[in-house]
Amino acid sequence: MKILADQNMPLVEQYFADFGEVERFDGRKLTAEQLIDVDVLLTRSVTQVNNELLAQANKLCFVGTATIGVDHIDTQLLNEKNIAFSSAPGCNAIAVAEYVISSLFALSQENARPLSGQTIGIVGVGNIGSCLAQKLKALNVTVLLCDPVKHEQGLLHEHVPLDELLAKSDVVTFHVPLIKSGKHKTLHMMNKARLKSLKPGLTLINASRGDVIDNQALLEVMESGADLDLVLDVWEKEPNILTELLEHVRYASVHIAGHTLEGKARGTQILYQKLCELNNVEATKSLDEFLPVPAITQATLTQSYSEADIARLVHLIYDVRRDDGILLRSLAKEGFDTLRKNYPVRREFSTLVLKGKSQQLEALEQLGFTITN
Known part of the structure; x- marks a missing residue:
């Protein structure tokens, strides 16, 4: 099986190598010729999957997009061509x-x-x-x-x-x-x-x-x-x-709101699970096997924490101003797509384990942090 995957999708080789050969492509530059003899196409939102792109897709049996939105996919065309399709709802x-x-x-x-x-x-x-x-x-x-x-x-x-x-x-x-x-x-x-x-x-x-x-x-x-x-x-x-x-x-920022390491990897995992289902293969691989341990994993709170302290915890994991600075400093030199492709690793709130005894920790758990006594 030949698998063609967007260069910005993480962990494709780890998830899909058992199915066959994985080849990467530039999402904005994919051509119809590249789909000759391809069995599986894995895309993101920058690739328009339409009649022009699929004109020479002689073996294509599955198209997956590691995104929630599907406005870049002609799903009716895929249905007419009897090509299975999956998006990744909820991944990011x-x-x-x-x-x-x-x-x-x-x-x-x-x-x-x-x-x-x-x-x-x-x-x-x-x-x-x-x-x-x-x-x-x-x-x-x-x-x-x-x-x-x-x-x-x-x-x-x-x-x-x-x-x-x-x-x-x-x-x-x-x-x-x-x-x-x-x-x-x-x-x-x-x-x-x-x-x-x-x-x-x-x-x-x-x-x-x-x-x-x-x-x-x-x-x-x-x-x-x-x-x-x-x-x-x-x-x-x-x-x-x-x-x-x-x-x-x-x-x-450069269309990266959903680009946590976990969010992008969930998209890949959802498509892996769908391909397993289509091929009657048990899905045995999970995200926990592949994600690295973050640099900061724990913090301890007293009962006196305030909204300002919650803000500090949020920005300890991710501060949007970093991405604003990257865009303003580098857009003219690097270009939108290059900045998006080289987006720095970002993790989710759940990677930070908070310790403490305050009942207010329940609110932080609802916000997404991991809580332990």
């Missing part, structure tokens, strides 16, 4: 939620405004939005949820319409798929009219798809003097982003 939900939480604490520190008591609106309540909502319950904030699709399905009774959520929230964070048409279109969900209507001091976070916010309109609104705190991990027209917008963004 924890990572993206922790990206948002790191950003919230960084803004709280820099703006000298406690996070406690703020209202945070989450737009899109799938795997990521749900994970974030659960974590935020540990932080004494009010959470508003917007997901009209889930609401219509009877799965989200506390749904708040988008414009109402924008008006009521101190922070709004987007976790929606890219839908280009129809009743629930998310393409340019934040258009110029909505951006102009935002109240001063609002924080806008986008860690979903760049096209959810009209970047040119956002630039024009910011240049006109809008008072918004922007946290942007995703951009329109990646990798050729609107660089003029950078000077108006508090924290900018």
Whole structure:
């Protein structure tokens, strides 16, 4: 079996070597010729899997994307060609939620405004939005949820319409798929009219798809003097982003919100498990076998810890300002894709074991840290 895998997917050789030969490819430069005699294609979001790419795929039997989103995959075409398909739902939900939480604490520190008591609106309540909502319950904030699709399905009774959520929230964070048409279109969900209507001091976070916010309109609104705190991990027209917008963004990064070592590896593991299922093979390999021990593994808390101490713990594991600095310092020289490819190792909150006797440790466990007495 010949397996073609994106060069940025971790642990492919460790998981898939028993199935056959693994060859790597550049996600933005994959050609139809490279798929000749390939049995398995493992991609990430930068590769458009369409009729043009599959024109010479004479043996392809499985396509997997190590991502939650599937807007880059023509799933109908795969179905017509009888090619099995799997995405990796939920693989990076924890990572993206922790990206948002790191950003919230960084803004709280820099703006000298406690996070406690703020209202945070989450737009899109799938795997990521749900994970974030659960974590935020540990932080004494009010959470508003917007997901009209889930609401219509009877799965989200506390749904708040988008414009109402924008008006009521101190922070709004987007976790929606890219839908280009129809009743629930998310393409340019934040258009110029909505951006102009935002109240001063609002924080806008986008860690979903760049096209959810009209970047040119956002630039024009910011240049006109809008008072918004922007946290942007995703951009329109990646990798050729609107660089003029950078000077108006508090924290900018190169589409890496989900790129913890654990998050990326979970995506690989989910695709491995799917291929095992398709081939009636027992899935015997697990993440614990392959992940390295982090440099810092334990901390001890007294009963007197505060919100500021929680922020220090969060930033001990991951501080979004590191990634903002990398982008601002190196984008012009290295380019968007190179920075993304060479993204430094980042771990999740769960890698830090907290010791202590305070009942408040339950909140830190809900936030994602590992607790022990």
